[in-house]
Amino acid sequence: MADVFRKMGSMAINGIWQLGFIARFFWLILVYSGQSFTRIHLTLRELYFSGVMSLLIILVSGLFVGLVLGLQGYETLQRYGASDSLGTLVALSLVRELGPVVAGLLFASRAGSAVTAEIGLMKVTEQLKAMDMMAVSPIARVVAPRFWGGVISMPLLAALFSAMGVFGGWLIGVVVIGVDDGAFWAQMQDAVDFRYDVLNGVIKSGVFGVAVALIAVFEGYDCVPTAEGVSRAITRTVVSSALAILALDFVMTSFMFRG
Amino acid sequence: MSRTTMDLWVGVFVAMGIAALFFLALKVGSISGSDIQSPYLLSARFDNIGGLKVRAPVKVAGVLVGRVSEIRYDNERFQAEVVFTVDGRYKFPTDTFANILTSGLLGEQYLGLDPGGEEKLLAPGDVIKKTQSAVVLEKLISQFMFSKAAEGEPAPAK
Amino acid sequence: MSEPLVRLENVRFAYGERAILRGISLSIPRGKVVAIMGGSGCGKTTLLRLIGGQERAVGGRVTVDGQDVAGLGRDALYALRRRMGMLFQFGALFTDMSVFDNVAFPLREHTDLPAELINDLVMMKLHAVGLRGAAKLMPGELSGGMARRVALARTIALDPMLLMYDEPFTGLDPISLGVIGQLIRRLNDALGASSVIVTHDIQESLQIVDYIYFISEGRVVAEGTPDEIRNSADPFVSQFVHAQADGPVPFHYPAGDYATALVGGAG
Numbered sequence: 301m302a303d304v305f306r307k308m309g310s311m312a313i314n315g316i317w318q319l320g321f322i323a324r325f326f327w328l329i330l331v332y333s334g335q336s337f338t339r340i341h342l343t344l345r346e347l348y349f350s351g352v353m354s355l356l357i358i359l360v361s362g363l364f365v366g367l368v369l370g371l372q373g374y375e376t377l378q379r380y381g382a383s384d385s386l387g388t389l390v391a392l393s394l395v396r397e398l399g400p401v402v403a404g405l406l407f408a409s410r411a412g413s414a415v416t417a418e419i420g421l422m423k424v425t426e427q428l429k430a431m432d433m434m435a436v437s438p439i440a441r442v443v444a445p446r447f448w449g450g451v452i453s454m455p456l457l458a459a460l461f462s463a464m465g466v467f468g469g470w471l472i473g474v475v476v477i478g479v480d481d482g483a484f485w486a487q488m489q490d491a492v493d494f495r496y497d498v499l500n501g502v503i504k505s506g507v508f509g510v511a512v513a514l515i516a517v518f519e520g521y522d523c524v525p526t527a528e529g530v531s532r533a534i535t536r537t538v539v540s541s542a543l544a545i546l547a548l549d550f551v552m553t554s555f556m557f558r559g
Numbered sequence: 560m561s562r563t564t565m566d567l568w569v570g571v572f573v574a575m576g577i578a579a580l581f582f583l584a585l586k587v588g589s590i591s592g593s594d595i596q597s598p599y600l601l602s603a604r605f606d607n608i609g610g611l612k613v614r615a616p617v618k619v620a621g622v623l624v625g626r627v628s629e630i631r632y633d634n635e636r637f638q639a640e641v642v643f644t645v646d647g648r649y650k651f652p653t654d655t656f657a658n659i660l661t662s663g664l665l666g667e668q669y670l671g672l673d674p675g676g677e678e679k680l681l682a683p684g685d686v687i688k689k690t691q692s693a694v695v696l697e698k699l700i701s702q703f704m705f706s707k708a709a710e711g712e713p714a715p716a717k
Numbered sequence: 718m719s720e721p722l723v724r725l726e727n728v729r730f731a732y733g734e735r736a737i738l739r740g741i742s743l744s745i746p747r748g749k750v751v752a753i754m755g756g757s758g759c760g761k762t763t764l765l766r767l768i769g770g771q772e773r774a775v776g777g778r779v780t781v782d783g784q785d786v787a788g789l790g791r792d793a794l795y796a797l798r799r800r801m802g803m804l805f806q807f808g809a810l811f812t813d814m815s816v817f818d819n820v821a822f823p824l825r826e827h828t829d830l831p832a833e834l835i836n837d838l839v840m841m842k843l844h845a846v847g848l849r850g851a852a853k854l855m856p857g858e859l860s861g862g863m864a865r866r867v868a869l870a871r872t873i874a875l876d877p878m879l880l881m882y883d884e885p886f887t888g889l890d891p892i893s894l895g896v897i898g899q900l901i902r903r904l905n906d907a908l909g910a911s912s913v914i915v916t917h918d919i920q921e922s923l924q925i926v927d928y929i930y931f932i933s934e935g936r937v938v939a940e941g942t943p944d945e946i947r948n949s950a951d952p953f954v955s956q957f958v959h960a961q962a963d964g965p966v967p968f969h970y971p972a973g974d975y976a977t978a979l980v981g982g983a984g
């Protein structure tokens with residue numbers, strides 16, 4: 301029994317230590333971010349690897365989520381004779397929740413894990429130490445651009461996911477099932493507010509971007525420099541990012557969407 | 560991968576992302592909520608607001624002119640006070656009538672304004688006096704059933 | 718000029734509980750090439766890290782060009798490191814850049830030279846290590862020995878005042894080995910730099926270095942010029958020079974009794 305408590309205690313203490321490390325690391329990244337913007341090609345390269353490379357999976361998933369929302373939503377709505385509200389249902393679910401959250405989860409597993417792996421392997425092969433020895437800060441040169449690449453990519457990817465989803469919902473609802481095109485868009489526009497729904501969704505995806513990018517670079521930088529250490533770090537990136545996204549989503553939703 | 564191809568792709572990606580944001584802002588959502596021009600506040604008191612919510616639309620003759628910005632309970636008059644924002648382009652006479660209406664049978668509730676015939680216009684901050692409360696479906700049904708019962712006929716089974 | 722470039726005074730270092738260096742004193746005079754030798758795992762790489770300021774000594778002092786490395790702030794340390802070059806034991810090439818970009822990296826990071834000049838400098842360095850033709854290859858396409866030579870070219874890119882080579886000869890064929898050895902010597906003299914070579918290759922180092930230190934169990938156990946070493950009667954030195962398995966240098970990492978371990982394992 302005492303053992304269980306001891307274990308819980310040590311887990312709690314470790315967790316707090318870890319948070320402290322991440323916070324310190326975050327601070328360091330901000331301090332060393334100058335180069336990420338003065339030498340913009342460093343960040344552009346990371347935008348390519350985390351943004352462009354995630355494009356396909358985001359677009360395809362967005363489309364399919366939209367198609368399913370269209371089908372299921374129509375199923376339910378037509379029972380109440382409210383199939384005109386299909387656009388509203390699809391758009392609100394995507395813009396407020398599914399867009400940021402699902403795009404965030406996909407982003408964490410596609411781009412976050414790749415960033416962790418890349419930084420981790422650079423650590424294993426002593427590239428980070430070599431850089432440091434050449435008087436080039438690895439945080440400024442390697443970590444910060446990857447962080448900003450992720451932070452910038454995430455809201456764009458979430459927006460693309462939502463837009464693609466709305467398109468999917470429209471495809472099923474209007475083109476396949478035959479919901480009135482005018483009603484679909486008009487009801488949607490009436491119910492979806494730019495500031496309240498769209499902007500809050502974008503803010504969410506921005507926060508997820510910071511969280512996922514920070515976790516990914518931290519886990520890579522902090523990994524045990526062995527093959528096994530890197531593989532564990534990648535797993536941790538995906539798991540912690542998913543948990544962070546869901547927890548942050550809950551907190552933000554409860555602040556943003558009340559009444 | 561050469562740097563120029565990479566830059567090109569990044570450019571395409573960012574352009575697509577921004578286009579998607581514009582699509583969400585303009586086509587999916589309506590800027591109107593935040594784009595109400597030179598807005599001013601009006602309020603109205605109701606005995607019962609039913610299911611009216613903050614941000615519910617304010618419509619005149621079916622046209623969206625503003626949104627509900629605040630709902631509170633006035634503890635002196637024992638009434639609900641609904642504060643709403645209206646687009647500055649629209650002016651209403653002082654004898655405007657405020658109703659709480661429902662779009663469709665089960666749709667959302669909104670604030671409907673019926674302009675009267677007065678010459679004087681409502682100024683920002685004014686309170687609309689003439690109001691009609693929300694129709695509460697349960698009340699309506701029980702009224703209907705009581706009146707049927709009073710007529711001595713058995714209530715319909717359904 | 719008599720003050721040596723690098724001086725270690727009674728330096729002690731431990732990874733956690735395990736003491737690696739137990740009081741090392743040595744100096745690297747300006748303009749000289751010094752070799753450090755010792756058994757595998759005796760702390761040679763660690764020693765270079767201490768000089769570069771990547772690790773801090775537990776006790777003693779490390780001074781480079783008159784500055785106490787452990788006492789430097791980040792900016793001062795980076796300023797000092799710009800004048801050092803370290804060849805990592807496993808090359809540590811940046812795997813996401815071509816050979817050319819790897820060698821150009823320190824130049825691009827620390828100078829504002831125009832692209833043509835960088836191109837010329839990189840090609841000169843690559844030519845020196847015999848890999849001008851490999852400029853466009855990626856590190857993954859190189860053999861171990863080629864990677865080491867590219868790393869060498871990168872190390873010397875900024876013409877540093879102190880060059881540290883961690884095992885520059887491993888993985889090289891006898892021809893390149895001789896060439897690289899001569900290159901290290903010529904570079905040192907041409908740049909007026911000082912060099913430290915960590916190596917196991919005693920025959921090669923005897924030909925090119927000015928002074929040799931032998932390290933064992935965290936201490937300097939023998940030292941001398943190549944001539945002194947060749948003629949030394951020290952059992953430690955002769956074990957190294959003649960590559961004998963038995964002698965003062967233990968082949969085994971400290972462990973319990975072998976027989977006990979086997980019997981214990983079976984039981």
Ligand SMILES: Nc1ncnc2c1ncn2[C@@H]1O[C@H](COP(=O)(O)OP(=O)(O)OP(=O)(O)O)[C@@H](O)[C@H]1O
Pocket residue numbers: 732737756757758759760761762763764806
């Ligand atoms: N990061 C570390 N954490 C803990 N112990 C370490 C670490 N790095 C090295 N060691 C230990 O320190 C000792 C010295 O390591 P070092 O790398 O300096 O050896 P070396 O002399 O360079 O050996 P080799 O000739 O094989 O390269 C080794 O026994 C190793 O086990």
Ligand SMILES: [Mg+2]
Pocket residue numbers: 761762763806883
């Ligand atoms: Mg070593």
